[in-house]
Amino acid sequence: MPLPDLARHTLEQASEQWTPMRARVFEAISGFDRPVSAYDIAESLSKSEGRRVAANSIYRILDLFVANNIVRRIESANAYVVNSHPGCAHDCIFLVCDDCGKAIHIDDDNLSRRLRTAANDAGFSSVRPVIEVKGKCGDCAAR
Ligand SMILES: [Zn+2]
Ligand SMILES: [Zn+2]
Structure with missing residues (x-):
């Protein structure tokens, strides 16, 4: 299923409407090859x-x-990327390139x-790992 259809389907399953404005926002995010801010x-x-x-x-x-x-939020960049697998129940890991800003999922x-277990062991509950790795992507390293 193409991503916009998958996204629409996911929202409709949650009893939310896929309004024209929502569709345009989703399309705008998909149009960038790096995480994008609301601005x-x-x-x-x-x-x-x-x-x-x-x-707003x-x-x-x-x-x-x-x-x-x-859509997933890249915390360290205060930016957003389309989630290529909305059904994903993983703690997604993002590799964020210092040079071009691209985020690899x-x-x-x-x-x-292991992170969850370590946090639980330290008495931490409702754990929500945010894992973002900074560095240089393959394209930029090859330049
Ligand atoms: Zn994932
Ligand atoms: Zn790069």
Whole structure:
């Protein structure tokens, strides 16, 4: 299933509507090859729609997308990427390139399980690992 269809399906399963505005925000995020901020999205939509779109209205939609796991937030960059597998129950790991800003999504359940266990052992509950690795992506390293 193409990603926008998958995203729409996921929202509808959660009894949320796939409104034209939500579809456009999703499309705008997909259009970038790096994580994007709400301001980037607002700017891109303002251009394509020929009217000013406020970042506030984008944030509301992003919150909904993140809550339904169709978009993931890169905490260290305060930016968002489309989730290529909305059904993913992993603690996703993002490799964020210092040079081009691209975020590569990997999953390593052994690693995240060990983090969860270590946190639980330290008396931490409702653990939600946020794993982001900074470095240089393959493309930038080859340059
Ligand atoms: Zn994942
Ligand atoms: Zn790079």
